[in-house]
Amino acid sequence: MQVLYGRHHVRVFRFGFRLVRDEQVAEDLISEVFLDVWRQAGKFEGRSAVSTWLLAITRFKALSALRRRKDAELDDEAANAIEDTSDDPEVAVQKKDKSGALRKCLTALSPEHREIVDLVYYHEKSVEEVAEIVGIPENTVKTRLFYARKRLADLLKAAGVERGWP
Amino acid sequence: MMATSKKILEQEPSEIEMLLPWHAAGTLDARDARRVDEALARDPELAKQYAVIREEYAETIHLNESLGAPSARAMQKLFAAIDGEPARKPSVSFNFSARIAGFFARLSPRALAWSASLGALALLLQAGVIGAMLVKNQNASFQTASLSTNEPITRDLGRITPPRALVRFAPNARVADITALLDNYQASIIDGAKGGLFRLQFGDRAMSRDEFAGLIRRLQNEKIVSLAVDAQ
Numbered sequence: 001m002q003v004l005y006g007r008h009h010v011r012v013f014r015f016g017f018r019l020v021r022d023e024q025v026a027e028d029l030i031s032e033v034f035l036d037v038w039r040q041a042g043k044f045e046g047r048s049a050v051s052t053w054l055l056a057i058t059r060f061k062a063l064s065a066l067r068r069r070k071d072a073e074l075d076d077e078a079a080n081a082i083e084d085t086s087d088d089p090e091v092a093v094q095k096k097d098k099s100g101a102l103r104k105c106l107t108a109l110s111p112e113h114r115e116i117v118d119l120v121y122y123h124e125k126s127v128e129e130v131a132e133i134v135g136i137p138e139n140t141v142k143t144r145l146f147y148a149r150k151r152l153a154d155l156l157k158a159a160g161v162e163r164g165w166p
Numbered sequence: 167m168m169a170t171s172k173k174i175l176e177q178e179p180s181e182i183e184m185l186l187p188w189h190a191a192g193t194l195d196a197r198d199a200r201r202v203d204e205a206l207a208r209d210p211e212l213a214k215q216y217a218v219i220r221e222e223y224a225e226t227i228h229l230n231e232s233l234g235a236p237s238a239r240a241m242q243k244l245f246a247a248i249d250g251e252p253a254r255k256p257s258v259s260f261n262f263s264a265r266i267a268g269f270f271a272r273l274s275p276r277a278l279a280w281s282a283s284l285g286a287l288a289l290l291l292q293a294g295v296i297g298a299m300l301v302k303n304q305n306a307s308f309q310t311a312s313l314s315t316n317e318p319i320t321r322d323l324g325r326i327t328p329p330r331a332l333v334r335f336a337p338n339a340r341v342a343d344i345t346a347l348l349d350n351y352q353a354s355i356i357d358g359a360k361g362g363l364f365r366l367q368f369g370d371r372a373m374s375r376d377e378f379a380g381l382i383r384r385l386q387n388e389k390i391v392s393l394a395v396d397a398q
Contacts, residue, residue: 005244010235017233027239117222118226121226142181149187149222164214165218
């Protein structure tokens with residue numbers, strides 16, 4: 001368990017943190033996820049990678065944690081809780097910091113779009129693996145990421161960043 | 167030539183267009199990767215979109231890496247919870263270990279590189295715990311001292327015992343910091359984390375009382391150490 005924890009806990013934490021936007025809640029999620037793994041080890045059938053299995057459990061736990069919080073509460077906290085030292089997109093653009101603006105807009109995506117962007121780009125998950133983690137068909141995975149990217153482009157455009165696409 | 171990419175406001179994206187993010191992440195199979203490469207070579211609009219995707223890919227990694235790592239509190243909480251769980255059946259544990267070992271082989275190079283240092287620390291922890299359990303199960307005359315004043319302290323004077331200390335790490339201590347500290351002090355974790363305390367052993371030789379007192383003082387001054395006491 002210590003080896004498994006050592007290998008995966010940071011990514012589990014970051015995936016959970018991006019979903020719940022609260023560091024303390026994300027840390028609690030880690031304990032819950034790995035405790036579940038400890039309890040359910042016999043049920044792991046080895047059809048998917050361990051990290052895919054862990055991220056699916058993390059997602060389920062994160063959504064449960066979010067459901068426990070009221071929407072209004074979440075909206076208020078979301079804006080403040082996540083540690084984000086970058087400027088607003090407009091300010092970043094004024095400073096010619098396109099990268100900063102892009103990161104800021106990535107945090108402004110909806111939870112559905114955030115998770116799919118993170119799973120593909122950061123967690124290096126294939127179409128099939130994302131479908132398994134999120135519980136949607138593979139074609140939906142592809143179209144959802146496409147529209148997440150389009151939404152990202154819209155946010156950047158609103159902030160004054162033109163990238164030549166779409 | 168009809169462009170592969172489409173005006174997305176008017177039409178649905180093409181199959182190739184939708185695969186671009188996975189191509190950037192290097193997670194397409196060989197066949198799809200070749201299809202995307204061929205499309206990129208003949209369609210400048212698609213190539214332009216791919217350049218945008220490469221930026222998104224880089225910044226998503228940057229953003230996630232900037233989130234840092236969890237504190238030691240999460241690990242302490244987990245292992246305290248596991249300590250409270252009923253004993254596991256060996257066969258289940260074995261099967262699970264075998265499966266886990268099999269799937270570690272499938273990790274991507276980036277994931278492996280990233281986790282190498284954490285894995286080393288975790289192995290150290292595991293070895294320490296197993297070693298401590300073996301010592302505990304032997305009926306030898308040797309007994310490690312603890313903070314408890316009710317327990318007898320006996321030692322086999324014929325053995326040279328490297329110095330040991332009980333250490334509690336600060337809640338915001340990160341695994342990388344702990345690993346660096348262990349390296350600096352040539353220390354290994356031989357037991358933990360009971361009540362948040364780790365038992366550390368320093369080097370492989372005995373130390374004089376003054377030398378060890380100095381080591382404890384240095385430990386107490388470390389930012390990531392909230393408590394360090396003699397556990398000889």
